[in-house]
Amino acid sequence: MDRRQEILEAAAKSFSLFGYKATTMDQVAKIANVGKGTIYTFFTNKEELFNAIVLKMIEEMRAASDLVAVEGGTFELNVHARLMQLLKFRKTHQLYAKLIDEEKELRTPAVTEVLAQIEREIVSYVKLKIERAVGRGELKPCNSELIAYLLFKSYLALIVDWEKTHDMELTEEQIATLLSDTIFKSLLR
Amino acid sequence: MDRRQEILEAAAKSFSLFGYKATTMDQVAKIANVGKGTIYTFFTNKEELFNAIVLKMIEEMRAASDLVAVEGGTFELNVHARLMQLLKFRKTHQLYAKLIDEEKELRTPAVTEVLAQIEREIVSYVKLKIERAVGRGELKPCNSELIAYLLFKSYLALIVDWEKTHDMELTEEQIATLLSDTIFKSLLR
DNA sequence: TGGATGACCGGAATGGTATTTTAGTCAGTC
DNA sequence: GACTGACTAAAATACCATTCCGGTCATCCA
Known part of the structure; x- marks a missing residue:
């Protein structure tokens, strides 16, 4: 090899x-x-090797996200499924989980940078999806960057932060219903 | 004295x-x-003295929040004004700002605990406001804890987190419009 | 004589230094 | 000429001496 x-x-x-x-x-x-x-x-150096590995992980995540998206599904259905999947990786994926832990404990700059980059990529991916959906008339025109950011932060809050202060984890059903009734609904044309 | x-x-x-x-x-x-x-x-000890000071600060914040609320105003108007006010304290109030800084830099456990407590109190206060508004028929019945949490986290994201990654701070107008169209709208009876 | 005080105590934080670890290099090997 | 691992400089760590600080309590007046 x-x-x-x-x-x-x-x-x-x-x-x-x-x-x-x-x-x-x-x-x-x-x-x-x-x-x-x-x-x-x-x-060229340790950090570049690290970046190469993280890039592979991002590819894996993208693929896993594609796996749960339904061809021809609604914007809401697909964005929900994708974000749920992506955020589950924080616990599931060994490298991702390790990096989150290292960020919390050590604050290694290279790790901080990489985690921020991943979040930026997810938000910018959601933004793209919003713009596509607006383009095909499924959603109203809107500030896509802002909506993408709010959506991502909402999922993060409900999936990741909630369980830190409440002892019962939210069900996917609860999250889906809540955001469907609020953010998603308001985006529809 | x-x-x-x-x-x-x-x-x-x-x-x-x-x-x-x-x-x-x-x-x-x-x-x-x-x-x-x-x-x-x-x-009895340093931490209790600290807690007494923080309690005073919380009272100040509560008073400042009461100051911007309008008697007989809508749920949305008042919750928006209160959360904006409360979150501005993070930069404005010398002690609060100092504690946030210390939390970031030193992670002093007593400080972490106190900041978490403040957030819990704000969320539980919003929750109360929701329940009152549901009681008087202004809002639909809902999971008040969950909505309070989402509202708080949304404001936090838009006011505090946004400017860390984007160079232009959001205007109050933008925040008000965005949340009015999404979360607040969906709560109305 | 009881509330106030500050010298005092032990453990924790800090600083300074000797030692080890490690990212990155490069002369030598095959 | 692709590959290696001993080597280097710099950074991290371990170590110890010293300082610092939260909390106590014997002493002191008012």
């Missing part, structure tokens, strides 16, 4: 298991059965 | 200026012109 691939797999494993700060380049080299110098022929 | 009051004022000054961690009991005693031991005849 080619060395670049070995390195990527080793790095993915190590970052998922130990996070960014606690994985060392020696560690990655050893797992990949490669001299440390070899890593630097493919990636 | 009575010693308890002197101590409270000294503590308020010191906490506002230096935050929780960086104010020392010796400091408070000196400002209050009081022996350190005297403080402990009125407050």
